[in-house]
Amino acid sequence: xxxxxLTEEKRVLSSDELIEKHKDYELEFVxxxxxxxxxxxxxxxxGGTGKTRFSLCLSYSLLYGLTSYLxxxxxxxxxxxxxxxxxxxxxFKVIAEPINNYYKTISIEKSKEFYIYTFAGNSQYxxxxxxxxxxxxxxxxxxxxxxxxFMSRLMLEKKMSRLDNLNSYAFFDMLxxxxxxxxxxxxxxxxxxxxTSQFKTSGDIAFGPSSIRDFMDHQFFLxxxxxxxxxxxxxxxxxxxxxxxxxxxxxxxxxxDQRGLRFEITKRGINEDAYMIKRxxxxxxxxxxELINQGKTYLEITAILNVSKQIISSVKKxxxxxxxxx
Numbered sequence: 065x066x067x068x069x070l071t072e073e074k075r076v077l078s079s080d081e082l083i084e085k086h087k088d089y090e091l092e093f094v095x096x097x098x099x100x101x102x103x104x105x106x107x108x109x110x111g112g113t114g115k116t117r118f119s120l121c122l123s124y125s126l127l128y129g130l131t132s133y134l135x136x137x138x139x140x141x142x143x144x145x146x147x148x149x150x151x152x153x154x155x156f157k158v159i160a161e162p163i164n165n166y167y168k169t170i171s172i173e174k175s176k177e178f179y180i181y182t183f184a185g186n187s188q189y190x191x192x193x194x195x196x197x198x199x200x201x202x203x204x205x206x207x208x209x210x211x212x213x214f215m216s217r218l219m220l221e222k223k224m225s226r227l228d229n230l231n232s233y234a235f236f237d238m239l240x241x242x243x244x245x246x247x248x249x250x251x252x253x254x255x256x257x258x259x260t261s262q263f264k265t266s267g268d269i270a271f272g273p274s275s276i277r278d279f280m281d282h283q284f285f286l287x288x289x290x291x292x293x294x295x296x297x298x299x300x301x302x303x304x305x306x307x308x309x310x311x312x313x314x315x316x317x318x319x320x321d322q323r324g325l326r327f328e329i330t331k332r333g334i335n336e337d338a339y340m341i342k343r344x345x346x347x348x349x350x351x352x353x354e355l356i357n358q359g360k361t362y363l364e365i366t367a368i369l370n371v372s373k374q375i376i377s378s379v380k381k382x383x384x385x386x387x388x389x390x
Contacts, residue, residue: 104240119253144206145198145203146179146180147206166323167326198248212271232273263379284302285299298315313336
């Protein structure tokens, strides 16, 4: 991925000038279809689906020089930095060790390095220090676990009072600075809102202001295939600013045995609708429908039922789809 920064002399380019300037640029992926090189990618998942384990499996696949992960080709020239905002180091070790053990059975030779920078429980650490660590360790993939944890620290450092559409840009401003100056790719782990497990995958069910989806480049979801006791998960592409070929939604399985822990692909090209019937509806769905039919606003429904705007929006979309079918 080769591209020159805009010069100070000329910031506004004609269409022809822009195309000529970046004529050698070609879209590349760190992980085919799912993680775009040089972009701000998001992995959004329900609680307990294994988003941290999924990202660690990806990291160890790169560390041990594997050429693919879940049948998607891998390419990374540089090292991986994992920003851990979710748990302290001993807890992180408990999650990471069985994954590391599994990948050691595949390859004992490391082709790059995998670094962990733990902010959880370390209030003296500053987000401004990350850039230096990226430089020192030749990092080309930064995994942020999680958006909520990173943003909480950012809001504290910048003395922001709340997370909204306006100040969420501060998060992407920092990521874009790393990208421009250091050529990194980012993968940010985000959560879905509580009570949205029964809704079909869309940006509406993700945590945070709606502008987050506008600012990000690429997003895929990790979701339960049925109930939360099943080891099967759905990998669903949501936002693909850059085209992805064919149906890349897959069924994967979380496995653990004496060799360790990993994800394996079970079925390619699945249709999420086939799994929707196994999900239980939100307990307040009918009440939300009734209030929507009464002409209540989002704010009124939120106040009455104590549900998020994302849940209301998802119910409204399902209502529209049902009406279209009639």
